[in-house]
Amino acid sequence: MGSRRLGQVELSWGKVTVSGKVHGCLLKRFDHSVTKETLDGIPPIEFDTVAAWCRFTVPSGLGGSLGGGLHAAEHALIAVTPLLAMCDRWDIGGSFTPDGPGGKPAIFIYDGFPGGTGIAERLYQYYGKLASRALELVLGCNCWDGCPRCIMSPKCGNNNEPPDKKACLHVVDILSREMAGERGAG
């Protein structure tokens, strides 16, 4: 459990409770519901696990939907997680909120196994690298609006905030830039 600051990004990892239903899940931390979002393949049960999350400020004039950008960034971060942690993208879930702890946008990635298997700690350690890989993924994809290779998740249960590729590029660019010092790690 811990947190640290890289540029203007606040990174944390710690215990969360995920409660899933068929079409959405609620991520709770310290007894407060912080987000209500994707199911992302997690069985319909409630379990305690470990998550890594980042909070940051997004400038206005994003050129798209903030929720859609955060949602797409969550998917992109999950898509590149297997490059940094020994896991499959199906082993992890994600969530986001434009109005997270402290009123800042936040993106959560949680371990899909009760109790956690160490994935979140590793992401917390190498988040700068994770963000730059996500930026490469989205920048390098030739699609126009997002596709399953970059920001579309085959297991996403949240249709409320459709992933927005343009806004996503801004979000992952901010994360990648603010944490640039860590890019070489790992």
Ligand SMILES: [Zn+2]
């Ligand atoms: Zn694409």
Ligand SMILES: [Zn+2]
């Ligand atoms: Zn999703």
